[in-house]
Amino acid sequence: MSTDRILARYRIETAHPLEAAAAAMAGEQSSGTFVRVPGETDELRARHAAAVVRITELDTLELPSLPGSHPPPGGGRLRAAEVELSFPRANVGDSLPALFTQVAGNLFELGPFSGLRLLDLEVPEAFAGAQPGPGFGIEGTRRLAGVRDRPLIGTIIKPSVGLTPAATAELVDTLCAADIDFIKDDELIANPPYSPVAERARAVLEVIRRHEDRLGRRVMYACNISDTPEAMRRHHDAVEAAGGTCVMVNLIPVGLSALLDLRSHARLCIHGHRNGWGMFSRCPALGMDYTAFQKFFRMAGADHLHVNGLRSKFCESDASVIASARACQTPIHGRHTVMPVFSAGQSARQAPDTFRALGNTDLLFLAGGGIIGHPDGPAAGVASLREAWEAAVAGEDLETYARGRPALAAALRAFAAP
Amino acid sequence: MSTDRILARYRIETAHPLEAAAAAMAGEQSSGTFVRVPGETDELRARHAAAVVRITELDTLELPSLPGSHPPPGGGRLRAAEVELSFPRANVGDSLPALFTQVAGNLFELGPFSGLRLLDLEVPEAFAGAQPGPGFGIEGTRRLAGVRDRPLIGTIIKPSVGLTPAATAELVDTLCAADIDFIKDDELIANPPYSPVAERARAVLEVIRRHEDRLGRRVMYACNISDTPEAMRRHHDAVEAAGGTCVMVNLIPVGLSALLDLRSHARLCIHGHRNGWGMFSRCPALGMDYTAFQKFFRMAGADHLHVNGLRSKFCESDASVIASARACQTPIHGRHTVMPVFSAGQSARQAPDTFRALGNTDLLFLAGGGIIGHPDGPAAGVASLREAWEAAVAGEDLETYARGRPALAAALRAFAAP
Numbered sequence: 001m002s003t004d005r006i007l008a009r010y011r012i013e014t015a016h017p018l019e020a021a022a023a024a025m026a027g028e029q030s031s032g033t034f035v036r037v038p039g040e041t042d043e044l045r046a047r048h049a050a051a052v053v054r055i056t057e058l059d060t061l062e063l064p065s066l067p068g069s070h071p072p073p074g075g076g077r078l079r080a081a082e083v084e085l086s087f088p089r090a091n092v093g094d095s096l097p098a099l100f101t102q103v104a105g106n107l108f109e110l111g112p113f114s115g116l117r118l119l120d121l122e123v124p125e126a127f128a129g130a131q132p133g134p135g136f137g138i139e140g141t142r143r144l145a146g147v148r149d150r151p152l153i154g155t156i157i158k159p160s161v162g163l164t165p166a167a168t169a170e171l172v173d174t175l176c177a178a179d180i181d182f183i184k185d186d187e188l189i190a191n192p193p194y195s196p197v198a199e200r201a202r203a204v205l206e207v208i209r210r211h212e213d214r215l216g217r218r219v220m221y222a223c224n225i226s227d228t229p230e231a232m233r234r235h236h237d238a239v240e241a242a243g244g245t246c247v248m249v250n251l252i253p254v255g256l257s258a259l260l261d262l263r264s265h266a267r268l269c270i271h272g273h274r275n276g277w278g279m280f281s282r283c284p285a286l287g288m289d290y291t292a293f294q295k296f297f298r299m300a301g302a303d304h305l306h307v308n309g310l311r312s313k314f315c316e317s318d319a320s321v322i323a324s325a326r327a328c329q330t331p332i333h334g335r336h337t338v339m340p341v342f343s344a345g346q347s348a349r350q351a352p353d354t355f356r357a358l359g360n361t362d363l364l365f366l367a368g369g370g371i372i373g374h375p376d377g378p379a380a381g382v383a384s385l386r387e388a389w390e391a392a393v394a395g396e397d398l399e400t401y402a403r404g405r406p407a408l409a410a411a412l413r414a415f416a417a418p
Numbered sequence: 419m420s421t422d423r424i425l426a427r428y429r430i431e432t433a434h435p436l437e438a439a440a441a442a443m444a445g446e447q448s449s450g451t452f453v454r455v456p457g458e459t460d461e462l463r464a465r466h467a468a469a470v471v472r473i474t475e476l477d478t479l480e481l482p483s484l485p486g487s488h489p490p491p492g493g494g495r496l497r498a499a500e501v502e503l504s505f506p507r508a509n510v511g512d513s514l515p516a517l518f519t520q521v522a523g524n525l526f527e528l529g530p531f532s533g534l535r536l537l538d539l540e541v542p543e544a545f546a547g548a549q550p551g552p553g554f555g556i557e558g559t560r561r562l563a564g565v566r567d568r569p570l571i572g573t574i575i576k577p578s579v580g581l582t583p584a585a586t587a588e589l590v591d592t593l594c595a596a597d598i599d600f601i602k603d604d605e606l607i608a609n610p611p612y613s614p615v616a617e618r619a620r621a622v623l624e625v626i627r628r629h630e631d632r633l634g635r636r637v638m639y640a641c642n643i644s645d646t647p648e649a650m651r652r653h654h655d656a657v658e659a660a661g662g663t664c665v666m667v668n669l670i671p672v673g674l675s676a677l678l679d680l681r682s683h684a685r686l687c688i689h690g691h692r693n694g695w696g697m698f699s700r701c702p703a704l705g706m707d708y709t710a711f712q713k714f715f716r717m718a719g720a721d722h723l724h725v726n727g728l729r730s731k732f733c734e735s736d737a738s739v740i741a742s743a744r745a746c747q748t749p750i751h752g753r754h755t756v757m758p759v760f761s762a763g764q765s766a767r768q769a770p771d772t773f774r775a776l777g778n779t780d781l782l783f784l785a786g787g788g789i790i791g792h793p794d795g796p797a798a799g800v801a802s803l804r805e806a807w808e809a810a811v812a813g814e815d816l817e818t819y820a821r822g823r824p825a826l827a828a829a830l831r832a833f834a835a836p
Contacts, residue, residue: 029606031577039589040577048580066700068733090612091579097644098608100671101693105605108696109732116696159449159458161509162466171457187523188447190516194508226515229647229679253518255673261647275519278526278534282484283701314527315486 005086007053007122008103008292012083013065013115013285015076018055021112022083026050028110029087029102048091053084064114065285078114089123094130096300097256099123108286115285118292123299125333131299132260133336136269138329138362141303141339144245144269146217147181150393151365153385154182154220155378156343158368161188165195169203176211176219178371178378182364185224187250187275191235197225198238205242222248222271222304229261240268251297252276263301271341272302282315290324298328298336304364306341310353313345322357329362339364346370347415348388348398348408355392365389375414376407384411423504425471425540426521426710430501431483431533431703433494436473439530440501444468446528447505447520466509471502482532483703496532507541512548514718515674517541526704533703536710541717543751549717550678551754554687556747556780559721559757562663562687564635565599568811569783571803572600572638573796574761576786579606583613587621594629594637596789596796600782603642605668605693609653615643616656623660640666640689640722647679658686669715670694681719689759690720700733708742716746716754722782724759728771731763740775747780757782764788765833766806766816766826773810783807793832794825802829 014021030050031040058080092098103121110116136144145152155175157168175183183204191197201223208219225235225247232254236247248271249259263270274297280287294305307324308316325340340363342354347370355361367385374381387408391401402409432439448468449458476498510516521539528534554562563570573593575586593601601622609615619641626637643653643665650672654665666689667677681688692715698705712723725742726734743758758781760772765788773779785803792799805826809819820827 030579039581039585044577044580048577066733067702068700068735070733091606091610092608093610095608095610095645097646097668097671098606098610101605101608101644101668104671104697105693106696106732108694108700109726109734111731111733113733159462159466161448162462163457167457187519188509188516190510190513190519192509192511192513192516226519226675227513228515228675228682230682232675250515250519253515253522253673254675255671255677257644257646257650257672258675258679259673261676261679264646264648275523276526278524279522279698279705282486282526283704284485286701286704287697308527313529314524315484315488315529315531316527317486 004089004124004126006089006092006099006102006124006127007084007086009082009084009119009121011080011115011117011119012113013061013078013080014112015078016072016112017076018057018079018081022052022055022085024110024112025083025107026052026085028106029085030091048088050085050087053086056082058082066114069114070111080115082119089127094127096131096260096296100256100296104288117284117286118288120289120291121295123332128299128333128335131336132263132301133299134301134303134338135263135266136303137337138339141269145181145220149361150386150389151361151363152181152220153382154184154364154366155180155371156184156186156366156368158186158372160186163195165200165203168195168200169207172204172221173207174378176208176215178382179215180219180371180382182220182222184222184248184271184366187224187273190224190226191231197223197235201239201242201244205244209243218243218245220246220269222246224248224250226250226254229258232258232262233265236262236266236268245269246271248273249302250275251302256296256300259297259300259302266301269303270301271304272297272306274306291327294324294327295332298338299332302338304339304341306343308344309342309346310350311345325358325363341366348384348411349415351385351388352392352398355389361389361393370411370415375410380407380410383407422507422542422544424507424510424517424520424542424545425502425504427500427502427537427539429498429533429535429537430531431479431496431498432530433496434490434530435494436475436497436499440470440473440503442528442530443501443525444470444503446524447503448509466506468503468505471504474500476500484532487532488529498533500537507545512545514549514678514714518674518714522706535702535704536706538707538709539713541750546717546751546753549754550681550719551717552688552719552721552756553681553684554721555755556757559687563599563638567779568804568807569779569781570599570638571800572602572782572784573598573789574602574604574784574786576604576790578604581613583618583621586613586618587625590622590639591625592796594626594633596800597633598637598789598800600638600640600784602640602666602689602784605642605691608642608644609649615641615653619657619660619662623662627661636663638664638687640664642666642668644668644672647676650676650680651683654680654684654686663687664689666691667720668693669720674714674718677715677718677720684719687721688719689722690715690724692724709745712742712745713750716756717750720756722757722759724761726762727760727764728768729763743776743781759784766802766829767833769803769806770810770816773807779807779811788829788833793828798825798828801825
């Protein structure tokens with residue numbers, strides 16, 4: 001296979017012959033209409049057509065996963081298969097939005113399919129090299145946050161909405177006093193009238209700067225600047241002027257193009273929040289795996305990407321969470337690795353399994369209730385998480401490690417094993 | 419209900435008590451963590467909390483639609499219900515990306531649900547009034563295209579990819595000679611190296627201008643400018659400089675924020691292509707209805723929005739297509755109506771039913787093969803569609819109307835009733 005082709009792997013469900021179904025996918029995504037048209041010369045096809053690389057039959061199905069597919073004339077056996085297609089890079093140039101349309105586009109609606117999911121994609125080295133990618137990534141985040149050899153322990157400002165800049169700063173003061181590494185806004189607070197970004201960033205960062213000497217590092221605050229491109233540039237500059245090191249973007253509501261714009265302007269770390277992701281992923285027969293999705297946003301410039309967490313409050317399986325985190329840490333042609341963000345219902349309890357599954361500490365570990373809701377207060381909450389990670393890395397049992405460590409012991413009592 | 423609240427209606431599936439499940443949705447989207455936190459005062463809750471407006475039980479289900487949901491302790495009966503939530507406008511300000519996170523966000527992943535779909539949303543009048551909305555809409559599009567009292571008849575450049583600017587212009591010449599109203603790029607061609615936007619727009623519009631005097635109107639060409647915000651502004655200006663009246667954007671790959679940026683700059687009509695939409699919609703238990711989705715992109719400034727077509731090559735039901743088209747034409751507080759775009763496998767055959775279901779001709783009717791693949795050539799293809807719509811509006815039977823009208827007669831022979 002030429003190195004100048006984009007590869008995309010799908011799981012499909014169809015009652016049509018697999019070869020015909022795969023050819024329909026390739027046709028739709030490179031020349032497709034229901035009548036062959038005059039301009040479609042052999043030379044043009046050779047240069048621009050998508051190709052079916054491989055078809056692997058998986059199993060026979062009893063019922064279609066999704067409604068509305070068109071049965072083949074005369075009927076057919078409903079089967080699942082994996083299909084790999086290749087597309088000429090020339091069709092998309094260096095454009096990430098064009099790549100998205102190329103490998104996803106109208107495919108999900110095509111008549112022959114009662115299921116179609118993008119599992120993974122591979123881009124040519126030259127394509128990956130032409131993307132901005134994360135400006136900081138794992139190493140840059142560690143340097144900015146002043147945290148080595150362990151996960152960044154962080155939390156989310158709660159209540160998610162309603163706090164004024166002054167009230168937010170007051171909570172941040174408590175969290176900095178608790179020796180936290182990282183604080184993020186909730187995805188629900190962007191630039192509302194009661195807490196404009198510039199004012200909130202100023203109030204929060206004044207507090208963070210005040211703790212800097214004592215901590216020997218500047219706590220990283222991911223200020224949610226999700227907005228129009230122009231406003232995000234303005235918000236970014238306000239966060240930077242206040243002394244901030246990180247901004248946060250709601251990737252799906254804001255979109256790929258606006259993230260590229262921010263990245264071209266940004267001098268700060270970009271924390272990527274994936275709210276809305278459930279729509280893309282929760283139906284196994286539809287949408288895409290995070291293995292594919294996260295590549296778009298890494299290449300576009302996010303430095304951190306959310307992956308939920310083990311035994312979280314969400315529906316995602318632990319295996320999927322770990323696969324997502326590994327994907328974030330796997331280079332694309334030697335580039336663009338980012339920090340996975342473990343979040344949602346996390347406490348000291350999940351540290352050992354997370355470390356065992358991932359094999360490293362290059363991650364953000366966020367706990368909401370696990371810190372603010374710790375029975376002995378936020379400082380004990382942060383300490384309990386750090387101790388849990390020490391135990392995890394040392395391969396020691398949590399309960400054993402908690403002896404003589406009251407913060408961890410209290411956390412284990414308060415947050416029962418889920 | 420206060421007029422300053424956002425309303426969102428969902429279909430949910432859960433085995434938890436419905437009141438508790440709905441409260442979890444409201445909590446997640448306004449203050450949620452698994453431990454009640456100190457800053458969450460009663461006053462803050464009163465001002466910023468989401469509220470459950472209404473719960474309507476629908477039916478009992480045997481099996482969960484989606485995997486991974488968390489059963490209630492002790493088990494429970496799996497039920498579907500409609501839930502309406504309200505959110506204070508203050509939580510999002512005037513931001514469309516923030517509105518998206520507010521009504522969608524993490525909801526799709528919440529533990530109690532084996533299904534969650536956003537059915538519709540209503541924004542306060544002041545919110546709608548603060549959005550740019552379509553710059554041209556239905557009336558503006560008709561004025562620019564010089565077409566009154568019938569649908570704009572259009573087509574898509576095929577093959578989708580691979581044509582040089584000169585080859586594209588050659589095809590456009592044929593289409594203009596065929597008396598077409600509207601021509602769009604395929605969603606797969608944006609700004610590739612073999613056909614840069616500026617060069618393509620120049621070549622195409624030179625041809626269109628040459629036909630202008632004879633036609634008494636300038637054929638509308640929707641040039642696909644999907645790209646980064648900065649590049650889209652540049653492409654827009656190139657299309658405008660070449661004499662174009664319309665640009666096209668792939669809404670999902672580009673995103674809401676970049677569309678807002680383009681709209682703030684645009685002096686041309688914006689054609690919104692929804693490729694990727696199948697991911698949001700095809701699983702009935704997940705994602706969102708177009709009734710909700712299209713409001714975001716109308717308020718952000720699209721003038722045309724795709725809705726598939728009756729008996730199309732896609733999996734969508736005809737009822738859903740018509741509901742989508744009606745939604746596009748329904749004002750949001752007296753504003754923001756746009757032209758629905760009927761496309762995908764359309765020919766003369768679908769005109770009567772489309773008109774009967776919609777009751778007006780304020781739409782774009784695009785045929786690919788139905789025009790270029792017409793046995794007597796593209797001019798006959800365009801004529802056949804115009805004649806089919808005359809018959810539709812007159813309430814006459816297609817076959818009857820085709821007597822003495824060879825273009826329509828040939829179309830009916832060539833494109834068998836699907």
